[in-house]
Amino acid sequence: MGRRVLITGLGAFWGGHMARALEADPSVDVIVGIDTDDPSVQLERTEFVRCDDSYSILARLVRATQVDTVVHAGLVVNSALMPDRRLHEKNVIGTMNLLAALGADQSRVTNLVVKSSALVYGASMEDPTWFREETPRSRPPRTRMEKSLLEAEDYIRTFAEEFSSVKVAVLRFANVLGEDLVTLFSRALSLPLAPTIAGYDPQLQFVEQDDVVRAMEFCIRHELEGVYNVAGDGRLPWSEVRAIAGHPPLYISPVMTEMAAAALRRAGLITLPREALDLLRYGRGIDNRKLKRAGFEYRHTSAGAVRHFVETRRLRRVVGAQPAYRYEGDVESFFRRSPAVVHQPSP
Amino acid sequence: MHVTGRVEQGTPGALLPLRRPPAPPPDERLSDVDEWGRSEAARARLRRLFGPVYRNWFRAEWEGMEKIPASGGALLVANHAGAIPADAPVIMHGIEEELGRPVYGLADYLFRSMPVVGTAWARGGGVPAHPDNAYRLLREQQQLALVFPEGTKGTGKLVTQRYQLRRFGRGGFVEIAMRAGVPVVPIVVVGSEEAMPILAKSAAAARILGVPYVPLTANMLLFGPLGLVAYFPAKFKLRVLDPVYFDVPPDQERYRRSRVFDEAEAIRQAMQTNLYDMLRKRRSVWFG
Numbered sequence: 001m002g003r004r005v006l007i008t009g010l011g012a013f014w015g016g017h018m019a020r021a022l023e024a025d026p027s028v029d030v031i032v033g034i035d036t037d038d039p040s041v042q043l044e045r046t047e048f049v050r051c052d053d054s055y056s057i058l059a060r061l062v063r064a065t066q067v068d069t070v071v072h073a074g075l076v077v078n079s080a081l082m083p084d085r086r087l088h089e090k091n092v093i094g095t096m097n098l099l100a101a102l103g104a105d106q107s108r109v110t111n112l113v114v115k116s117s118a119l120v121y122g123a124s125m126e127d128p129t130w131f132r133e134e135t136p137r138s139r140p141p142r143t144r145m146e147k148s149l150l151e152a153e154d155y156i157r158t159f160a161e162e163f164s165s166v167k168v169a170v171l172r173f174a175n176v177l178g179e180d181l182v183t184l185f186s187r188a189l190s191l192p193l194a195p196t197i198a199g200y201d202p203q204l205q206f207v208e209q210d211d212v213v214r215a216m217e218f219c220i221r222h223e224l225e226g227v228y229n230v231a232g233d234g235r236l237p238w239s240e241v242r243a244i245a246g247h248p249p250l251y252i253s254p255v256m257t258e259m260a261a262a263a264l265r266r267a268g269l270i271t272l273p274r275e276a277l278d279l280l281r282y283g284r285g286i287d288n289r290k291l292k293r294a295g296f297e298y299r300h301t302s303a304g305a306v307r308h309f310v311e312t313r314r315l316r317r318v319v320g321a322q323p324a325y326r327y328e329g330d331v332e333s334f335f336r337r338s339p340a341v342v343h344q345p346s347p
Numbered sequence: 348m349h350v351t352g353r354v355e356q357g358t359p360g361a362l363l364p365l366r367r368p369p370a371p372p373p374d375e376r377l378s379d380v381d382e383w384g385r386s387e388a389a390r391a392r393l394r395r396l397f398g399p400v401y402r403n404w405f406r407a408e409w410e411g412m413e414k415i416p417a418s419g420g421a422l423l424v425a426n427h428a429g430a431i432p433a434d435a436p437v438i439m440h441g442i443e444e445e446l447g448r449p450v451y452g453l454a455d456y457l458f459r460s461m462p463v464v465g466t467a468w469a470r471g472g473g474v475p476a477h478p479d480n481a482y483r484l485l486r487e488q489q490q491l492a493l494v495f496p497e498g499t500k501g502t503g504k505l506v507t508q509r510y511q512l513r514r515f516g517r518g519g520f521v522e523i524a525m526r527a528g529v530p531v532v533p534i535v536v537v538g539s540e541e542a543m544p545i546l547a548k549s550a551a552a553a554r555i556l557g558v559p560y561v562p563l564t565a566n567m568l569l570f571g572p573l574g575l576v577a578y579f580p581a582k583f584k585l586r587v588l589d590p591v592y593f594d595v596p597p598d599q600e601r602y603r604r605s606r607v608f609d610e611a612e613a614i615r616q617a618m619q620t621n622l623y624d625m626l627r628k629r630r631s632v633w634f635g
Contacts, residue, residue: 125459128479199462254462
């Protein structure tokens with residue numbers, strides 16, 4: 001029997017793309033996705049269930065669908081996307097409800113993969129150059145964003161200790177760049193001027209969106225357990241990122257930065273959320289070697305991810321956002337459902 | 348919509364339909380800033396600038412440079428002095444010119460919080476002194492790293508206490524070298540104390556500014572604000588002591604405290620003895 005997978009946050013970018021990647025995998029029998037919003041990508045055989053922010057219907061859903069694998073892609077990692085209240089509801093209460101559902105007696109779940117973020121490490125001057133998975137953060141969190149992620153990870157850690165029969169993998173991703181994706185850095189690089197805290201040139205690390213989806217798939221396929229950092233090799237200074245993108249800097253005052261940033265945000269000159277300000281001052285590096293040791297191979301380095309992002313955007317500006325294959329949905333559904341197709345048994 | 352997620356398609360039924368990804372293309376970079384924030388180009392520019400100061404102002408003179416390993420990791424440990432210490436750039440410059448290998452200067456993370464200074468410091472080879480950073484530099488990358496175990500207690504002492512070594516922290520440098528499996532190479536410096544001697548300190552001002560000390564230096568008295576950068580032309584003499592190898596297995600979770608303290612104290616004693624020896628032989632502060 002193949003896998004039965006439940007995906008949270010199907011309406012957001014990651015849930016959608018994860019579902020898509022799993023649809024292509026014949027060993028996955030059933031894919032069920034939940035979210036408050038409709039999926040943004042076209043999906044073939046994924047079943048979509050609408051729910052509220054805190055996933056209160058989850059227990060029933062897990063029981064009814066008998067899923068064995070859960071992909072928790074619903075954690076929000078950019079506070080610019082929604083107000084703090086809703087963020088808390090989604091990240092903390094949502095995770096709590098999810099775990100309660102997974103821990104229920106009738107649950108058959110054996111694998112849980114969580115998409116978390118390197119935001120849990122924070123960014124401060126006492127930081128090591130590279131965070132390993134077990135390195136503690138240097139300072140207590142200040143933003144609601146980071147607090148909610150830490151709380152969610154706490155719940156997950158406790159759950160993993162309590163239910164040793166469930167293999168729990170938490171993936172902490174560095175800043176993601178990708179052509180179809182809105183992240184704080186893709187937005188920062190889509191404005192004519194790149195926000196920069198005057199006098200600071202932090203070393204940043206990126207991961208390409210395909211590597212993110214591949215890493216989650218890799219985790220499911222190999223049933224990994226534990227915490228893993230996911231990030232491209234190497235770090236590069238923000239000045240170099242700006243140079244690759246060809247954006248001149250927009251300087252923000254190094255003192256009273258939050259006030260200055262709030263004013264610029266109001267003026268529509270920047271879209272940076274608060275948790276990005278520390279990053280633009282001190283940068284962050286996460287050690288990606290644990291996942292590599294598990295056998296995962298990255299396609300992009302940090303610098304490669306930036307370059308790929310910038311080049312794709314340049315191409316799009318000329319030819320527009322072209323779908324890879326316009327009729328794909330129809331063709332796929334033909335192959336899957338039409339009686340004209342002779343299904344051959346797997347060898 | 349561009350399809351991004353479905354790159355892995357294989358034969359149906361295959362357990363692992365993972366297509367082997369193509370080898371990543373060579374990392375094209377625009378700058379040569381490495382993971383530590385160091386740029387060899389910036390470092391070379393700095394050396395060109397500092398070269399004349401090193402040769403003509405401080406007239407640095409080394410003894411026993413050959414004891415520094417030409418390859419492999421080593422933790423360089425030196426005494427630290429002067430309100431804005433000139434010993435770090437002198438040691439880094441000398442070794443890089445002579446041995447042609449980079450020296451990473453481990454220092455207080457306070458630098459990182461300062462705009463402009465922090466960036467310049469990182470590009471010039473400064474690394475925040477975090478045990479993880481030291482381990483990675485020494486053990487995994489087999490580099491030379493320089494630390495001043497006295498820290499700001501060394502640089503913040505008054506001119507009347509010159510060349511009296513302070514406490515060597517908590518001996519953390521010995522533990523780092525043990526864990527990394529590299530030798531400690533002690534270096535003693537004479538001249539740094541007189542290049543920018545501290546006459547008085549204000550504890551209150553330091554508290555307000557959030558820095559370790561706010562000094563009044565002889566240089567400031569003579570040159571005013573320019574005294575922050577105007578060093579006296581004290582003659583720099585540096586002596587490299589015999590490398591200290593610890594006969595312990597690397598990569599241990601912890602090492603015996605007593606052993607760590609004993610080794611740290613032994614290194615401190617050796618450095619203090621050599622400092623006194625060099626001072627006995629010094630005829631003039633300015634001419635050596």
